Amino acid sequence: SQTIHQWPATLVQPVGSPLSLECTVEGTSNPNLYWYRQAAGRGLQLLFYSVGIGQISSEVPQNLSASRPQDRQFILSSKKLLLSDSGFYLCAWRARGTVTPLHFGNGTRLTVT
């Protein structure tokens, strides 16, 4: 069966520090990968998605970047965190095909102080 791992679960970082969140998927090949951010009362905002190694699409301009160095690895990064980067970050994968559902990791709660 397929599983998705996301870490760390919680993170407290000072403003201006770098960020690296990692997500890996097991049990499937060539998945579509996604990073979402969830802010209170605002639902889920799609940040990045990837359809293959090295292929990253950004949905909104921001202080963050994403990379996919391996087929089942997706990394969210920042060189300098802002207070507004605080939130709940969710990684997700889905198999190819329009009707396939997203499968989410357990999320990372990021607090920028």
Added chain:
Amino acid sequence: AQSVTQLGSHVSVSEGALVLLRCNYSSSVPPYLFWYVQYPNQGLQLLLKYTSAATLVKGINGFEAEFKKSETSFHLTKPSAHMSDAAEYFCAVSYNSGGYQKVTFGTGTKLQVIP
């Protein structure tokens, strides 16, 4: 772009009462619709999905949803609420945009179950 609207950011029901969470979609083509549930500090879990095979879709934990094209709705229901149903629920639509598969979520409805 396709979108979904969830009416009511908070819904409260008594234990044992009917649960009804509303979702309306906006789509120019037949949509693929999903309902997800999120418990505190966890990721989202798929409850059910509509892919045009049947208008009444049954999901996990006793939930079901009915696709009504005439009303552009995909409301989530459960006949009898349990305390364990207290969570946030998200409606979502999947569509193809520029050759990429995208998913747009509603803003969520928090369900409170009162004992």
